[in-house]
Amino acid sequence: MIYSFQNASFRDGETGLYNQAYFMEVFNREWHRLMRDKAALSILFLNPHINLSNSIEKECFIQIAHLLEELTYRSSDIICRFDDKFFAIGLFDLNKQGTNVIVKRIQKEIEQNIKLRSTAVNITVGATNVLPSTSILIENLFEKTAMTLTEAEHQGTNAYTIHQLH
Template sequence: MIYSFRNSSFRDPETGVYNQNYFMEVFNREWHRHLREKQSLALLYLCPHIHETVKQPHLLELFTNQVEEALLRATDLIARLDTNHFALGLFNVDDEGTKVVLQRIDEQINQFLANHAKDHKFTIDYKVAAGVCQPNKNLNIEKLFVDVEQLSSALDNTHDDQHHKMIRVQ
């Protein structure tokens, strides 16, 4: 991706998705709106392990563009947290809606593999941890992030074919 000074305050220069600061600002604002309106939301951590991004850094941008297509609503966000983790914010969504997005993420990643793996000779292993909750006065935003991060770590340490897991945070 060509770096743009116009987007430097809220976009990750390598992938083009939102950066962590912007994501946290928007997620916090949405948390408080969902608290007032008694709506549920979801936080997802995506951990892709693309083993050829060092030799071919453009693959990460192509990957995030493909995953972003799984988010059909303009209000949903994807952001880069660090070199190995992306956060997705799904707003005004319940358990079933989150499961649909998880399925669409699987489909988009499979399409990414079909389009690019044969040309670039790489493998990908990914895990998605999802936490769904309805904000309330007894639940703080930090608990959601801690619970999803713990689930992500546990899921990332498993060596089975399970790509995602979802919890209800209360």
């Protein structure tokens, strides 16, 4: 494979996923497009509860990144490494029910395919489905999704929470 300097500017070096800056750029563009189209979107924060200072767990984190990439089927969906130890997924033109289906598929595939020391990985998901509007700030949406992730983490192992803003 030939190294691409252009590609390196928007990819995370360890996982190969998009980096947070590129994710935010695409998310902002899609937000405005969906506002015009009056269509919903979802943002997911995924916490695999992995200690990245441990080399075995770091490899598991990278395996999860690759699996998540395989599980985002639509070309408009975007996934990134977010705040170093999380993943974020942007699902555009999707309602709450569709988001629920995708979250369940992700959790099932990770549970079946990713093991850490012979044990299934505990992945917690917080998601927010929203109809973009000028009355909602994107920054507040990300804060709300972070709170939703925290809420899911309080529910226990492999939990998820989806909130809807409209």
